[in-house]
Amino acid sequence: ERAIELYQQVLMMGGEEGENLTPPQCRQAFMGLGRCLYELGMYDKAIFTFEAPLEMNRNFPQVHKYLALSHLASGNRDLAIKTMKQAVLYEAPWSDDTVHINKELLCELMNGGVPQG
Numbered sequence: 001e002r003a004i005e006l007y008q009q010v011l012m013m014g015g016e017e018g019e020n021l022t023p024p025q026c027r028q029a030f031m032g033l034g035r036c037l038y039e040l041g042m043y044d045k046a047i048f049t050f051e052a053p054l055e056m057n058r059n060f061p062q063v064h065k066y067l068a069l070s071h072l073a074s075g076n077r078d079l080a081i082k083t084m085k086q087a088v089l090y091e092a093p094w095s096d097d098t099v100h101i102n103k104e105l106l107c108e109l110m111n112g113g114v115p116q117g
Contacts, residue, residue: 001040007033027053027060034063038070046070058090061098065105072109081109 010029014021021029034049050067053060064087072080084106092098 004033004036004040007036023056027056027063030056031060031063031066034070035066038066038073041073043070043074047074058086059092061092064091064102068105068109072114077109081106084109 007029030052034046037046047070053063068080068083087102
C-alpha cells in the first residue's frame with residue numbers, strides 16, 4: 001500500500017498533463033502503480049491504470065500481460081485473450097523472446113489455463 005502512495009505522489013509531481021516527467025518515467029510510474037493494484041487484488045483499478053501506459057506506447061513491455069491478467073482475474077477471459085493477441089502484435093515485436101513469451105500466455109489463456117502472474 002505504501003508503494004501505491006509513492007507511485008501516486010510521483011504521478012502528481014508530474015503535473016496534470018505529466019509535463020514534469022519524461023514519457024518513459026510516466027509509463028514506468030503507471031506500470032508500477034498498476035502492478036501494485038494487481039498484486040493487491042484491486043483488478044478494476046489496475047485495469048484502469050494499465051490503460052495509461054498502453055495508450056502512451058503500445059510497445060511498452062509487460063503492460064499487456066498485466067492488463068490481461070487483471071481482466072482474467074476480473075472474470076473476463078475473452079478480454080484477456082484479446083489483450084494478449086494485441087501483445088503478440090504490438091509489444092516489442094523486434095524481440096523474439098518477448099513475442100514468444102506473449103504467445104505462450106495467449107495459448108495458455110485460449111486453452112482455458114490460469115496463468116501464474
